[in-house]
Amino acid sequence: MRNPASIPSRGLLTAASLALMALAGCSVGPNYQRPSAPPAPAAYKETPPPNPPGGDWKQATPADAMAKGKWWEIYNDSQLNGLEEKVAVSNQTLKAAYEQYQQARQQVSVARAAYYPTLSAGPSVSRTKESYHQPNTVPGQTSYQYNTFTIAGQASWEPDLWGQVRRTVEEQRATAQASAADLANTELSLRSELAMDYFELRGLDSQKRLLDNTVNADTDYLKLTQVRFKGGVATDVDVAQAQTQLDTVKAQDIDIGVARAQYEHAIATLIGVSASTFTLPFSPLDLTLPVVPTGVPTELLERRPDISAAERRTDAANAQIGIAISAYYPTIQLNGAGGFESTRPGNWLQGPSALWSLGASATELLFDGGRRHALTQSARDAYDQQTATYRQTVLNAFQEVEDELAALRILNDEAEAQTRAVDSSRHSLQLSTNRYKGGVTTYLEVLTAQTTQLSNERTQTDIVTRQFAASVSLIKALGGGWSTAQLPEKF
Template structure:
């Protein structure tokens, strides 16, 4: 029996090398050699390959973003807020629990590699009928039965079903980890966007406060001119209207600022009343964002990684479906002791054992297994197509953000010239008004034009920072697939 047992185990080990179903290969994607908008201001690109050379940027490259990407803005207040997301944000904690659940599923799948063992102790006291057929008069009709038995059952992974199940669980766990990384990136990017919007409003508020002060001086000047008989009350009414309108804009700006403060509080899981950010105009220098080369983007975007891992899991499901066409083989055995006396339970004559094997082959299921296999193949093709679409969308998203930076830089340069021209126009109008060569209406128009251009220029700075954060998010932040568990 020992030889039979060893032969069966050896045969099972030999067959365990078989694994049905296709082995996974990442779906092909075409990466452009360089970004079309790679020369955009605010983007740092690696040097081109030398002529006739084989130089290739390292992956991950030293010129790529790493870790806490928000530190490139060199803003201590932003850094302090970003550090509070991981320990505080509840959405991120929920995603972490989801990943840990997926990781536990890998352990569940791996358990099928091993046999199941159980033990069944039992004690009973039995009384049989003295009037039963063929009963011998005077014999004992009561007895005790003590049992200590164990059972073992093992289904060897002859066709790779368990290995494919572990593969699928493993890839799904990594996909869940990528989802976690993608949410982490999104939350940090959202906080940075809200923060720069808030600081942009602070810049706008500073501009409006300065303008209110200038308009107060204008109102005072016109009131003195009216008292001297050099102007009419209409001029004072016009100056006062412009002043109060600007004050109202300043109040409205503060209301919008409060909403961004509340949004930041939500991201770090705090009550709105617990977060108060002191006014700080956006006077930072816009940093350059290292973009690397397009081929690296596939390794740097957690959302791409999530779809790619789910594609691998779908491929493993094909092997699981195909394994249903092969017989199931189960090896089992049991053994233990049984006696009517507890004192003789653990003795040689009380021993009992059994060994056995069973194979089951399904012969007819009306095409169910074929349908499940076809379904698994279609699911894989769907995931592969989603992966390719995600990669293409990622390339285009980076191009969009690079384009945004380029266009905003050009627009900001043009707007700065417009502000200078509007300021010069206002200076001339003030000189003409004080000299009596024109009406105050000309000054009002010049002031309104200047303020409009100044606010546009301030808004463009905010939009440049938002586009910069958007580019970092499109590049995957400082993440890399090497971080997958």
């Protein structure tokens, strides 16, 4: 006689054998290899500019320490440092990016859960009345009502024989890493935008200081023409021209406030406070341009979070190919159930009330009208698309660095030329003023010299502001001190 205990033993043996098969199962589809990036040059074409007057730019070498962590501190501006610290605490865009990253992390756990069986258990109680006229009615039986007390558990498991779960976990892990890089890129963009807005605002303060000084100077010129007019050595035309010049500069001085207010409001939004309650004190841009080491181009691939995000999404796209290919293989399902069932509570949990079942099934899809082939090809196309996106991101990164290096070099040359122009215009105004006081020329010559000097001085101030904005853009283009070592490896 067959030993009933041998039946569950054989079932357990079968389940164990399938489990070992699952552990030794293969992962179909291509294993990921990082796509080749466009070849990096040995050095950047545009080198950092030579030292500007009062500056400390230098050409970077591979041994230079790269910007790390709080890169904005290289500007040695305590007010900027304080504003940057508030970005991580209060900026809502950054918070949204962080929560998106946390969602991606949880998706890794969701995918990993498919490695394990699903278990469920619970009791049930029912009261049943059957029909007296059913086909299996026993003659003479008077009761067709009974209770059923059941407590049972079920287990279901699909072994990962073909690596579908492994590829899914691989995909979600790469996607989570891409989301982490997106978070870093968002933070870099917000912080660099704050720094640029801050320097633009301080540049406007420099412009206002210049215009305030010009208003004072033009007021003195107006008084000079009025005195000369009263003395009979100047005409009322001279007075009118001096008054016009003064009023024009006053209007320009007032107009600076429009752009300054807008930058102030933008900074308030970036640090997460109401624009109505935020004010930055007047502070002209009198800082020294800092050192921004560029390193070598090959390092850029490891320092740009957007490049890393594109590369991680390429990995995720590669895993999708394996997931699509796994649909060609049969699905193996293991099922089991066990518990107790009785019509009376008194013997509900006794041995004779026990029940169990073990089973396995295998399903192979024989025909789907080409659906699996189309999905697999679509996954391959998506991988090729993401590879192209990754390579284009690398090219864009090299372009951005070269653009900012070129901007700094050209602005440096322009600043030197503009300094000479300012000196010349000041000398010209002094000469014209002396000629006017000596009565050998009209006030029109002075007016022309005044306008030229103001224009040159405003251009000089604007160049300084653009140099600081370009230095921030260069830091952003270089990755802001971020590196792929900061990507999370475990989830």
